[in-house]
Amino acid sequence: MTEKQGKILNAALELFAEEGYGTTSTSKIAKKAGVSEGLIFRHFTNKEGLLDAISKEGESRLKVLFANIVMEADPQEVINKTFRIASEIASDNEQSHFWKLQYKLKWETERYDENKMEPVRQALTAAFKKLNYLSPEKEAELLLLLLDGLATRYFLSDNFEMGEMIDFLSSKYQG
Amino acid sequence: MTEKQGKILNAALELFAEEGYGTTSTSKIAKKAGVSEGLIFRHFTNKEGLLDAISKEGESRLKVLFANIVMEADPQEVINKTFRIASEIASDNEQSHFWKLQYKLKWETERYDENKMEPVRQALTAAFKKLNYLSPEKEAELLLLLLDGLATRYFLSDNFEMGEMIDFLSSKYQG
């Protein structure tokens, strides 16, 4: 990947995350990246191709993150690490842009990629089972749902205290 | 409101909810409503005016719904009724379109209208206090967050069983 390709990808990530995929124009991306508009198409074929490239790049990041959860043996730690995703969402950098884009895109394209989360759900289910919760599957589902709620609030609510809420929730899940 | 005005409003509600505000063209709305495109502007001035009209209409619906919660004396019932909002979200009709639009719009305009929910939060806080929860404010916040999570899942996840999850959650909140 050349330097300009990277610049395009970064510009697109930020703009898509902030203004949405459909509403961001390729010309704006080119301007922000400091390249000619044509170059975008030379490298990524399409506006959609650009989105794919971003997604692909992000997916590997997710895999690493999720692997870390899935391979955790201690059930309590599985839960803790899951909450740590929420902490990362609230970090103030490119990581955050990436997560924001994930959510923006879900609503724009109406595709919630189940598969992506499936390993985590499995890990959580197993964890809750080990911890003798009555409905491990439902508990896993609930935790995933909480994650979505946290993200929604963090990105859309001005004065939402992500940290406090995570602490509050964590304590609820502590044996 | 003439018949065609209603048709425009309905078409717009559905399209905005399904495809987003920014990505839905006025010409598409007109076609779906079976009217000329110009008529939209005669009646609603703007594409934005059209959105305003939809929002205004929905806001009164919200007020009724929320009033019903706020005026409830029994704390347990306050919580139950709050969950019932989620049930309504999952109803299969215009009601549902309206809620979907609410969420789509949140992500598109990046404004989570705190004020709208404030009375409900207050009612929930009071309810949790009466029920002797340790952190009533945080519990209220959490329940609102759950609502957002439920909506996210319902609208974006193909095989999410809203009813089951509501039951599961309800039972957790039953004294």
Add this chain to the structure above:
Amino acid sequence: MTEKQGKILNAALELFAEEGYGTTSTSKIAKKAGVSEGLIFRHFTNKEGLLDAISKEGESRLKVLFANIVMEADPQEVINKTFRIASEIASDNEQSHFWKLQYKLKWETERYDENKMEPVRQALTAAFKKLNYLSPEKEAELLLLLLDGLATRYFLSDNFEMGEMIDFLSSKYQG
């Protein structure tokens, strides 16, 4: 002519004069006249028909004015009265709107109605002949040209002193 017809005519005269015929919309006219847009078409068929009506109304005014010049016996007075047209142009009322419209229209439609001025030209030619000018036809033409110059300046130049210039010119034409 009903009351509303008159209101339409007046509104149109003023708007056409100020903003031009092509750039003034029928809806703006209706709003200014305080009538429905449809009524314009009921009474005047067309936007053009509206312009015709205004023109026709103005034409009779011109005839009276010109007749007063043409029937003047004293050659010096013919010249003086011609200058008085310029004075009227500068009057601050509906008369002025009418003259402004004349000029605006000339430039917009590119039709300088020679015929309209022909009688005046004849009268001026005769007058200059009686006063023993060397080229009476050319002098008449020149005076008409001065009229156009005066109007141009009056309507388009912010700090043009019409009165002073008329006095200056008049004195040049005084035997």
Add this chain to the structure above:
Amino acid sequence: MTEKQGKILNAALELFAEEGYGTTSTSKIAKKAGVSEGLIFRHFTNKEGLLDAISKEGESRLKVLFANIVMEADPQEVINKTFRIASEIASDNEQSHFWKLQYKLKWETERYDENKMEPVRQALTAAFKKLNYLSPEKEAELLLLLLDGLATRYFLSDNFEMGEMIDFLSSKYQG
């Protein structure tokens, strides 16, 4: 400036001059220039930007022309050269389009740019003073006014003989 940019500018100049700025559509300009409509906006941002580009190009032409008058020492020649502007107006080419546009625009935008003519007025005032006219300022103003009258007549009157009238006027100003 690319070839197509020039074509756009020429087409716009001619159409604006013939049909007015407000009444000429960008699509018509594109068609006449043989380019896509979008190209107009790529190069000139706006319809107004297009007009600006034309004006700017013309302004430098004016400066040259006026400098030639202002720097003339012989007072009689100052007057003669002023009349020569009128001759140029009547030339049958792009020059003429430019002048026509100047006047059309004056009436459409209702702004007579005093500043543009100010140097010429000054030069004329000085010239008339040297030639011992009684009211040099008024004489200068009058000559400018004659110019406007000549232009008006030339552009709007079908059978106006610009050349003859200029000769006639010139002789009047010959010592």
Add this chain to the structure above:
DNA sequence: AATGAATGAGCCTTCATTCAT
């Protein structure tokens, strides 16, 4: 690899005009 000119389709909006009431 990179640019910038160029395009055609589509966008939101306004316009003159018609029609039912």
Add this chain to the structure above:
DNA sequence: AATGAATGAAGGCTCATTCAT
């Protein structure tokens, strides 16, 4: 006579995309 709903065409402008260099 008068209204206001309704229309279809056209307006200025933006967009994703292609192409020559």
